[in-house]
Amino acid sequence: MISLTINGQVHAVDVDPNIPLLYVLRDELGLHGAKYGCGLGQCGACTVMIDGQAVFSCLTPAIVMEGRQIKTVEGLGTAAHPGPLQQAFIDEQAAQCGYCIAGMIMRAQALLERNPNPTDAEIRAQMQPNLCRCGTHMRILAAIRRASLAMQHAALEKPMPVKEAVP
């Protein structure tokens, strides 16, 4: 039995020593945001954040995650109350099939938490590991830029911490 801290909540799970985090999230805990795409760390559909870093949950053994802060797309907001980056994806209509999008959002979130005002080149470099097959790249880039602006705006107008998810 190990305990995993996911989106601020502690979960006790009984896991196989080799099980990747992705399967624990989806199969054991019902968190379906992270997706199975390749199991090889080549497409990024499974991307989650661990201690602020974007990682491939399909390659990350769950057993070494004890004591780490795991964040998934479910931790950023809900359909009724989306977080700023999720809202930016909605505003830009930055999805087609949407299968890659949760992974895209988590990789972008890791960048924006580290660097709230990234350059376009920094955004592209950050997003390089994640694949989109519908061709939504331009809108994904626009959504990240929009979220960056919204977060800065929110930071300027309202003193931290920002409680309300929707700007």
Place this chain on the structure above:
Amino acid sequence: MTELSRRKLFAATGALVVAFAVPGQAAALPGSLAVQPKLEGWIRIDADGRVTVFTGKAELGQGLRTALTQIAAEQLDLPPARITLVTADTARTANEGYTAGSHSMQDSGTAILNASAEVRALLLDAAATKLGLPVARLSTQNGRVVAPDGRSLGYGELAGLVPLDRNASPGAKLKDPASHRISGTSLPRLDIPAKVTGGAAYVQDLKLPGMVHARIVRPPSYGATLLEVDTKATEALPGVLRIVRDGSYLAVIARSEWQAVVAMRSLAGAAKWSPGRALPDQAGIFDTIRGLPDRPMVIRDSQAPVPDGTRTLTARYHRPYALHGSIGPSCAVGLMEGDALTVWTHTQGVFPDRAAIAALLKMPPAKLRCIHMEGSGCYGHNGADDAAADAALLARAMPGTPVRVQWMREQEHTWEPYTPAMVTEVTARLDTAGKIVAWDYGVWSNTHSTRPGGAGELVAGWSLAEPTVPSAPVPIPQPEGGGDRNAIPLYDVPAMKVTSHFLAEMPLRVSAMRGLGAYMNVFSIESFMGELAEAAGIDPVAFRLNHLSDPRARDVIRLAAEKFGWDAAKTLPPDHGRGFAFARYKNLAAYCAVAVEVALDRASGQVRVLRADLAVDSGEAVNPNGIANQIQGGFMQSMSWTLFEELHWSPTAITSRDWSSYPILRFNAAPGAVEVHLINRPGLPYLGTGEASQGPTSAALANAIADAGKIRLRQLPLSQARIKAALSA
């Protein structure tokens, strides 16, 4: 048309069946009302005022759910949020064949448009009787019929007076497009909020009570048979519930998903296979294709005398096999209860897939229900139907228990049906004024559809103890065409011959991928138009307009050129180039023109796409943002096909097994800007949009690379290696 050939056509195209399925008077009804004339097949109004709209088409990530909801909301005068849209489900919706070929708006959209308009008229009639007022004095708003004296009746109150089990009548009175408030607006996609927040959105996320997990162990190559497998070690693994073997069909079912993956690896390690069918040498594949037995069909033969003093140009183009490459491998869930089986699937055609699976399982189709749930984008016939068959077979092995089957990445890469490799050859003659006076074009291709059909189109069937056999492939007829889709240019050329060389023998498993043959034919035709314009010394945009009388075609070309700043881009920095291309998808769907600017790095051969402007005319635009999303996405996907993609194989097996052995476009290759400019035509028929930009994008890129580097590449992909080789030649 005989029953047999009608079935074959259905197998080949699915979508076309709409035009042939119901003879007689029903055929006069617009869109898919021809296959399902009953109004209740499209719209249900409950006594509490809830409105349900039914479509036999599926949401594939193209935004169909939102656009169809807008059409119904507009004609019914209802807020979109009050409508529940039920998509493809063999128990609930019309049989609209496949969601393919950019047909959904034309077929289903048109049916829902007319059915909604007629239902609104029926509601008005019923209210007029009840209120004792003439219809002309009543109006509809917000789901109610309203009288000038302030009285009103909700649609739910009128539902009992308006039986919808009647046939639709032709000529439903549609609203004046000028009065539209919902259709024609960019209503945000209804599915996106769940997709960006981890809400259950995909069949991959479906979790039924007691559900177990299966994995298939596929043969290592086409035609390999299972010689022996010692299952003892696998059986002893934690969670393993069942190993299913039927001939060479091998699968394992386990309690949890990860246990199924571990067990699959164990089982795969224990399986011994015969060598499969030998594959042709990849290096000589185009010669192999040109040498296959060929069934030529002349699809255009207009004759005219060719004047003296003409110049002849000729060219040959090649495209490799390529894969759909869904980001999420195929998945399905099956549940056998008694003698009834339900399959949740991301198939593009619940009815044809049901027919194929029922044949595979030798069960009556009426006992099988296929329910569409979204999957990862498919872009055509990927592993979806096959995964559904796997789920059905394995659910039958575990009665009463829901079984979820998830394909692995390498299974999707190696077992999906690819888009076929193709060869085209063209010869044209230019007169002294720079007009094309003669055109002779040939395209060599396998079929572009091996969709089910019958049980023989499902991968699982090939391995069973009683194996199924694929049907003989058939060409998809013009005017839509398969390998010859868009093989006839829209340009005015007096002497034009176009021959489609259908190749029945298939070296690799192939089927429908977005655009079918249109991608390659438009690449060839529009690359060649660039070559001809250069030979004639005429600006490529002007050269196209000189040969084009269709006013809507001219409009998109002029708009793309204007927004791009085509004339100003005549002078660009060194190693930069501009390229242009145009096509009307299938010669009967959306019009699209593309202008791009690229920059070449001479040392490495790397091409950067700096900016693109696309103009599109899809007829009446229901959701302009949705059209822009499709056109922009089509540009990016075509950029990926055109610059990066080529399937690889060895003499025994497919070797493009993952994203490292089959690279596709990543963010570093994304252009600086891709702008879409829409020409809206309110009141004109909807024109399919999802496959409009892929063809012209490919040739616009080839033409821009030609302009930048003074090199003409005729073999896809236009890879860095090929550009570098051409630059140093």
